[in-house]
Amino acid sequence: MRFLICSVLGLVYATTGQLGAQSPSGRGNQARGNPADTEVWLPVPAIVTPGSTDAAPPSDAIVLFGGSDVNEWVSSKDKSTAGWKVENGLLTVVKSAGDIETRHRFKNYQLHLEWRVPETITGSGQERGNSGVFLASTDGPGGGYELQILDSYHNETYVNGQAGSIYKQYVPLANAMRKPGEWQVYDVVWTAPTFNPDGSLKTPAYVTALHNGVLVQNHVELKGETRYIGQPVYTPHGAAPIKLQAHGDPSPPISFRNIWVRELK
Ligand code: MG
Numbered sequence: 001m002r003f004l005i006c007s008v009l010g011l012v013y014a015t016t017g018q019l020g021a022q023s024p025s026g027r028g029n030q031a032r033g034n035p036a037d038t039e040v041w042l043p044v045p046a047i048v049t050p051g052s053t054d055a056a057p058p059s060d061a062i063v064l065f066g067g068s069d070v071n072e073w074v075s076s077k078d079k080s081t082a083g084w085k086v087e088n089g090l091l092t093v094v095k096s097a098g099d100i101e102t103r104h105r106f107k108n109y110q111l112h113l114e115w116r117v118p119e120t121i122t123g124s125g126q127e128r129g130n131s132g133v134f135l136a137s138t139d140g141p142g143g144g145y146e147l148q149i150l151d152s153y154h155n156e157t158y159v160n161g162q163a164g165s166i167y168k169q170y171v172p173l174a175n176a177m178r179k180p181g182e183w184q185v186y187d188v189v190w191t192a193p194t195f196n197p198d199g200s201l202k203t204p205a206y207v208t209a210l211h212n213g214v215l216v217q218n219h220v221e222l223k224g225e226t227r228y229i230g231q232p233v234y235t236p237h238g239a240a241p242i243k244l245q246a247h248g249d250p251s252p253p254i255s256f257r258n259i260w261v262r263e264l265k
Contacts, residue, residue, distance in 0.1 A: 055114065055185070057260035064102055064242070065091050065259040073100045076137060076243055093131060093253035095246045101137045105239035108264040111135075111188040114257045117151040119181030123251040125157040126150065129180070130247035131254050132167065135190045135207065137243035140235030142225030144243055147188060147209060149254065152177045164216035166207055167226040176214035183257070185212050193222070195236035204234075
């Protein structure tokens with residue numbers, strides 16, 4: 001009998017030890033049970049074929065500017081044809097033509113956009129290569145929510161207004177600016193705000209942004225539209241265009257290329 005008990009205990013010990021050794025987590029005795037209990041097999045994620053490079057649009061992207069025309073954009077002022085210049089595959093700001101915005105309206109999305117401050121840039125502070133991408137263009141007092149575009153390469157200004165800032169709301173986590181003449185890349189995840197039927201805010205907007213592959217905004221919660229003067233406020237809106245800013249400063253205009261967007265649920 002004693003032999004039998006010892007044998008059983010020995011077997012249990014050996015088995016337990018073996019299970020522990022096989023556990024992928026290395027947690028030994030904690031790794032009991034059926035691993036299939038925590039496996040998810042459905043629904044299967046959609047297949048998205050990536051671009052040939054990370055700058056090229058994936059298969060499910062809407063190309064907003066691919067180098068040949070500005071057909072996806074209209075004047076923000078009167079919705080007429082966008083008056084910015086397309087040349088050599090680049091879209092260059094024409095300041096006198098004003099802001100431009102997409103024909104399509106978007107809710108949540110992933111945006112890729114490249115921009116270049118000319119090597120010949122002049123001016124300082126906010127008067128040096130100022131533009132901006134409004135992640136949703138609205139009729140509210142701020143005109144939307146601006147991710148700032150500016151030459152921030154050795155160019156001092158208020159830090160919640162430098163490149164990569166959510167204008168006057170969030171300072172970028174880093175200054176990842178390349179020097180004038182080189183291309184800058186923004187990759188942005190935009191979660192649009194939602195509103196209750198009475199117009200009150202239901203859920204705020206969130207932004208995650210990378211500048212040249214460097215995280216500059218980490219899921220920040222917006223306080224409302226970005227404003228030049230005064231505190232941010234929300235004004236209810238639905239799906240909205242993406243807008244590019246024609247800033248009135250006298251410095252030479254910046255250019256864009258490779259702009260695409262993926263709508264998110
Ligand atoms: Mg701006």
